[in-house]
Amino acid sequence: MSEATTNIANERHNPELTIGISAEYLAGRRFDYQEDINASADVDLLESTPGQDINWLEDIELLAEDGVPAVFDRYSNSFIKIYFEIPKGQENEVARKVLLKHLQSGNSYGIKLKEAHAKFPQPELGPWVKDSRIVGTNWKPSVLPGWEMPEGH
Amino acid sequence: MDAVTGESQIVYDARGLVEPNAEVPKISSIDGTKAEFDANDLTTRQINLELRWLINEQGITDVTVRNPGAKHSLGVGILTRCKITFDGSLGYFGCGVIDGPEVHIKGRVGWSSCENMMSGTVVVEGNAGSLTGAAMRGGDLIIKGRLGARTGIDQKGGTILTMGSVGANTGFMMQRGRQVICGDAGHGLGDSMYDGIIYVGGKVRSLGIDCVPGEWTDADTEFIDRKFRIYELGTPPAFQKFVCGKKLYNYDSLEPSERKLVL
Numbered sequence: 001m002s003e004a005t006t007n008i009a010n011e012r013h014n015p016e017l018t019i020g021i022s023a024e025y026l027a028g029r030r031f032d033y034q035e036d037i038n039a040s041a042d043v044d045l046l047e048s049t050p051g052q053d054i055n056w057l058e059d060i061e062l063l064a065e066d067g068v069p070a071v072f073d074r075y076s077n078s079f080i081k082i083y084f085e086i087p088k089g090q091e092n093e094v095a096r097k098v099l100l101k102h103l104q105s106g107n108s109y110g111i112k113l114k115e116a117h118a119k120f121p122q123p124e125l126g127p128w129v130k131d132s133r134i135v136g137t138n139w140k141p142s143v144l145p146g147w148e149m150p151e152g153h
Numbered sequence: 154m155d156a157v158t159g160e161s162q163i164v165y166d167a168r169g170l171v172e173p174n175a176e177v178p179k180i181s182s183i184d185g186t187k188a189e190f191d192a193n194d195l196t197t198r199q200i201n202l203e204l205r206w207l208i209n210e211q212g213i214t215d216v217t218v219r220n221p222g223a224k225h226s227l228g229v230g231i232l233t234r235c236k237i238t239f240d241g242s243l244g245y246f247g248c249g250v251i252d253g254p255e256v257h258i259k260g261r262v263g264w265s266s267c268e269n270m271m272s273g274t275v276v277v278e279g280n281a282g283s284l285t286g287a288a289m290r291g292g293d294l295i296i297k298g299r300l301g302a303r304t305g306i307d308q309k310g311g312t313i314l315t316m317g318s319v320g321a322n323t324g325f326m327m328q329r330g331r332q333v334i335c336g337d338a339g340h341g342l343g344d345s346m347y348d349g350i351i352y353v354g355g356k357v358r359s360l361g362i363d364c365v366p367g368e369w370t371d372a373d374t375e376f377i378d379r380k381f382r383i384y385e386l387g388t389p390p391a392f393q394k395f396v397c398g399k400k401l402y403n404y405d406s407l408e409p410s411e412r413k414l415v416l
Contacts, residue, residue: 049272050234050255052383056272056291059310059329074271074290120233121209127253127272130234134209 021078022065023102026109033101035083037094040101045093048100048128062086062095071095073102075110075126102129177206180251181216188213192227193220200227210233223263228256234273245282248275251292264301267294270311272335276384283320289330295384302339305332308349314380322361324351333377335390346397352377354390367396 024030033039049055057150063070065079072079080102086094102108106125114124118136125132159393177402178199181190190208192200200218207213208231215236221227225244228237234253242260252271261279265287272292283301286294302320305313310330327346336353344361351364352373373394381389 050253050298051274053379055274055293056311058312059291120230121205122230123209126232127234132233 021076022070023073023076023078023080023107023109026076026078027107030083031080031102032108033098033105034081037084037086040094040097043097043100044102045091045096045100048104050127057096057100060092060096060099061070062091069095071099073099073110075103076108078109100128106120175202177202179203179206181207181213183207183211183213186213187217189217189219191219192224193222197224197226199222201229204228204231204237208233221260223260225263228254242279251275261298267292270294272311280317281315286311289313291330293380293384295386299336300334305330308332312380314384316386316388318355321358321385323325324349325361327351331376333380333392343395343397345401348397351395352392353395354392357393357395360395363398363401364395365398367394369394 020128045054045057049057050131063072065081069082070079071082082095082098089148103111104125109125111124114122114135119139121134121137123132124135154242178195178265181188181203188211190203195203200221204218207216212237217238217240217383219240221239221241221243223242223244227243228248228251229246230250231237231254232252237254237256239256239258239260241337243258243262243266245263245265245266245321247258247262247266248256248270249265249268251267251273254273256275258275258277262277262281264282265284266277266281266284266406267275267289268287270286270289273387274293274295276295278297280298281296281300282302284306285296285300286305286308288307288309288381289305291309294313296315296317299317300315300319301371302322302324304319304323305324305327306325308324308327308330310335312331314333316335319334319338321339322341322344323334323338324332324343324346325341327343327349330349332351334352335354338353338357340358341361341362342353342357342359343351346361346364350367377389377392381387
């Protein structure tokens with residue numbers, strides 16, 4: 001087992017020991033675009049964002065988490081760690097492409113939660129993918145088995 | 154829902170909503186991917202239901218809302234790429250919690266417009282009230298008129314650009330993002346800001362705690378020129394730049410979980 005895989009396993013089994021939350025911890029696996037720069041090279045930043053420039057991505061920068069280069073996914077409050085070598089001068093562009101690939105692939109944990117918990121109709125893949133299917137059309141409050149409403153309510 | 158009287162007898166649905174008529178009006182005239190409807194006789198909820206029905210279920214990508222009548226909370230929670238034009242003014246909390254749309258408001262807006270905006274563009278032809286862009290996280294908010302107090306309070310990203318002046322405590326507790334103010338700024342500009350940049354073209358009545366002049370760079374020139382070009386705002390005035398002095402707060406001393414709140 002590689003050192004990286006061991007670290008993921010440790011995080012998963014000892015979540016109380018981890019300070020941050022990584023996307024791979026939430027997903028239970030690592031994604032190819034975290035390890036291969038070519039896996040996100042096809043992302044068109046301008047096409048994927050509203051307006052005539054990169055809009056909200058202007059605030060997305062390459063950061064570091066646990067000493068590893070990482071980009072923050074605000075839709076799941078987690079860091080996507082980047083394990084490949086990032087060319088100098090392209091740090092933010094690479095971070096933005098990795099983040100958009102993560103969102104457009106539907107791998108962000110916030111997207112995973114939509115199917116069950118979205119209360120209002122909305123595109124599953126948000127504004128990042130055209131013609132994404134609509135979720136949240138038939139939301140029902142969850143029921144705890146065996147729970148009864150207290151008397152007087 | 155039966156007619157009710159008194160707050161204690163109001164019946165809420167499972168989402169916590171109370172407005173009695175929850176039916177989509179379906180009154181729009183639709184032409185391909187464009188649609189238009191008159192909001193004059195509709196309630197806030199009906200207008201928002203109509204908007205979501207068009208955008209999420211009818212494949213409409215360009216909607217015009219006639220006679221919005223300065224009703225509150227219009228155009229909220231739109232979470233996809235589309236174009237929305239409001240042919241008039243909006244009340245409080247207009248276009249809050251949006252992620253992706255490009256909105257054009259031909260009138261003015263009340264308090265707290267574009268609160269918690271995630272991405273997209275909003276262009277307002279008139280003035281905007283206090284707390285515009287509160288807790289905004291991303292996207293562009295362009296106000297061609299004047300702005301009230303506490304503009305961009307708790308701003309966590311994105312750009313707020315006004316061609317006019319702003320009120321007191323603008324940029325209060327700003328954490329990221331940029332504000333471009335072509336006119337004057339009221340007292341307490343950037344008070345207790347953590348980060349971000351504020352550009353002011355006019356006079357500043359007074360700076361808030363830990364808001365200090367910043368050094369102008371080529372990146373600032375590129376940013377200002379680009380936004381003025383995209384939104385066809387003419388030639389930008391000469392700006393002063395203000396940033397956080399980093400004396401009051403320091404990210405390094407924050408717990409990691411607190412640091413995430415501002416990303």
